[in-house]
Amino acid sequence: PVPPGVPLPEGWPEGGVYVCEEDDRCADVAKKFGCDLDRLVTGNKATYPSLNKTFPLRAGTQLRLPDPRGDRPQPEWHPHVLSLVRKLIDNRYAWPFLEKVDWRALGLTDYPWVVTRPMDLGTVERKLVDGLYREAEEVAGDVRLTFQNAKAFNKPDDQVHANAATLLTMFDKQWASLNLPTSTSVAASSGASQSKGAKGSSVIKKKPMFNKVVTVSDVGQLGGNARFYFVLHYIPDMHWTHLAPMRQEGVFPPAFKNGNANPHAGRPRWKLVPEGAAAELDVSAERCTIVRSVTVNKTQDADKEAWDVLWEEDEAAAERAAAAAAASAAKKKPKKPDVLTPPPPPPQPSFDPNAWRVDLEKIVRKLCRHERAWPFTEPVDPVALGLPDYFDIVKEPMDLGTCLSRV
Numbered sequence: 001p002v003p004p005g006v007p008l009p010e011g012w013p014e015g016g017v018y019v020c021e022e023d024d025r026c027a028d029v030a031k032k033f034g035c036d037l038d039r040l041v042t043g044n045k046a047t048y049p050s051l052n053k054t055f056p057l058r059a060g061t062q063l064r065l066p067d068p069r070g071d072r073p074q075p076e077w078h079p080h081v082l083s084l085v086r087k088l089i090d091n092r093y094a095w096p097f098l099e100k101v102d103w104r105a106l107g108l109t110d111y112p113w114v115v116t117r118p119m120d121l122g123t124v125e126r127k128l129v130d131g132l133y134r135e136a137e138e139v140a141g142d143v144r145l146t147f148q149n150a151k152a153f154n155k156p157d158d159q160v161h162a163n164a165a166t167l168l169t170m171f172d173k174q175w176a177s178l179n180l181p182t183s184t185s186v187a188a189s190s191g192a193s194q195s196k197g198a199k200g201s202s203v204i205k206k207k208p209m210f211n212k213v214v215t216v217s218d219v220g221q222l223g224g225n226a227r228f229y230f231v232l233h234y235i236p237d238m239h240w241t242h243l244a245p246m247r248q249e250g251v252f253p254p255a256f257k258n259g260n261a262n263p264h265a266g267r268p269r270w271k272l273v274p275e276g277a278a279a280e281l282d283v284s285a286e287r288c289t290i291v292r293s294v295t296v297n298k299t300q301d302a303d304k305e306a307w308d309v310l311w312e313e314d315e316a317a318a319e320r321a322a323a324a325a326a327a328s329a330a331k332k333k334p335k336k337p338d339v340l341t342p343p344p345p346p347p348q349p350s351f352d353p354n355a356w357r358v359d360l361e362k363i364v365r366k367l368c369r370h371e372r373a374w375p376f377t378e379p380v381d382p383v384a385l386g387l388p389d390y391f392d393i394v395k396e397p398m399d400l401g402t403c404l405s406r407v
Contacts, residue, residue: 008067009033009034011032011033012033012065013033013065016064016065016067017062017063017064017065018033018062018063018065019060019061019062020057020058020059020060020061020062020063021059022057022058022059023056023057024056024057024061025053025054025055025056025057026040026041026051026052026053026054026055026057026063027053027054029063029065033065035065035066035067036066036129037053038082038129039066039129039130040063040065040066041053042125042126042129042130043064043066043126043129043130044063044064045122047062048061066130074131075136077136077178077180078128078131080178080180081128081136081139081178081180082125082128082129084171084174084175084178085121085124085125085128085139085143086125087174088121088143088167088170088171089121089122089125091167091170093163093166093167094121094163094167095163096150096160096163096164097120097121097146097147097150097163097164097167098120098121098122099120099122099123100118100120100122100123101115101118101120108153111153113233114152114153115149115152115153116235117145117149118149119142119145119146119149120146121143121146123142124139124142124143124146127139127142136180140171140175143171144168144171144172146164147164147165147167147168147171148164148168150163150164151164151165151168209231209234209241209285209288209290210231210234211230211231212230212231212288212290212291212293213228213229213230213231213246213270213290213291213293213307213309214228214229214230214231214241214243214288214289214290214291215227215228215229215288215289215291216229216243216281216283216287216288216289217287217288217289218287219281222281222283222287223279223281224243224245224278224279224281225245225278226245226246226247226273226278227246228245228246228270228291228309229243229244229245229246229281229288230243230244230245230246230272230307231243231288232244232280234285240282240283240284240285241281241282241283241284241285241288242280242281242282243280243281243282243283243288244272244273244275244280245272245273245278245279245280245281246270246271246272246273246307246309247270247271247273247278248268248269248270249269249270249271249306250269251265251266251267251268251269252264252265252266252267252269252296252306252308253265254266261325261328262296263324263325263328264294264296264308267308268308268309269296269306269307269308270293270306270307270308270309271303271305271306271307272303272305274303275303291309291310292309292310293307293308293309293310294307294308294310295307296308357407360407361404361407364400364403364404364407365404367400368400368401368404373400376399376400377399377400377401378399378401379397379399379401379402380394380397380399
């Protein structure tokens with residue numbers, strides 16, 4: 001925050017917006033008005049994505065100047081961490097992570113349900129330059145969150161998932177090489193959690209809450225009045241839940257539609273309250289107590305599902321129903337598999353071991369009849385032809401006539 005009464009530098013433009021002259025550079029502008037160069041560049045990159053410290057600007061370019069009165073000294077780790085983040089930004093694999101995902105423009109309607117805490121490297125850089133991080137670990141957390149979000153939303157065989165995995169590994173290695181000291185707050189919280197864990201009392205064990213039926217403590221204070229709620233969404237790192245109220249709709253019938261006996265027959269049938277008919281709740285998971293329940297007709301649409309909620313006073317009856325169902329299943333004789341007559345074996349093709357000789361004889365005879373085959377139809381007579389060195393060169397004489405006779 002800017003202390004009250006502190007004046008701006010002399011010549012400060014009205015509204016903090018400077019209109020550049022031809023070939024002005026950010027470095028010159030920052031020096032002229034005494035403001036932080038990194039904050040100047042980062043603060044205007046949303047308008048001019050290619051902006052850098054020494055890039056010559058055109059006349060009329062409008063730069064929003066960071067207020068120099070709010071500048072404060074940065075911690076020792078700041079330049080090292082900022083340099084590491086900018087190396088990530090300059091990496092050739094970082095293009096999907098430089099700015100926020102515009103899921104509306106991309107038609108990714110399920111993105112906000114999967115990624116509950118969006119983050120990108122551009123935001124990390126701006127927060128670093130503006131001095132919004134108190135500890136270096138906060139920066140590392142946001143960088144890792146950027147890549148973890150991408151891995152969570154994109155399939156493993158997707159290029160964005162692969163890029164995120166590569167950059168996350170690279171970041172972790174380079175972060176470890178910085179050898180940054182552990183912050184006091186992190187060390188204190190770590191020590192406190194370890195001491196509590198040793199006593200075994202104050203540590204909160206966070207159970208997974210996905211698709212659970214729960215009760216909510218002091219639900220009336222939250223504007224709810226349902227006895228049971230169903231966890232529609234659960235954010236593990238925030239330990240936060242989004243709950244839909246449930247209501248009883250009669251009891252389960254004695255048999256399913258396929259005629260099989262229903263072990264939950266006569267028990268209360270709980271379903272979700274139709275959307276808009278009652279208030280859904282957003283509460284901390286600490287207020288929720290998981291209730292043992294059974295999904296009787298499980299479907300992809302939670303609005304069509306029905307639950308048998310096994311509350312404490314009903315557990316004995318539920319056990320009796322389960323025992324009766326087990327006894328009924330034991331009495332059923334297993335269905336005999338249909339006896340299939342194996343098909344007759346396919347007829348084996350007849351095979352003549354000498355059939356190849358007939359084909360080969362045809363080929364050799366055709367060669368012998370060729371107009372250019374006359375030198376090869378009979379054995380060579382070296383004596384008659386006056387070739388005394390013939391057998392010195394041809395160690396294994398052969399001719400087509402001999403081949404034909406052997407076939």
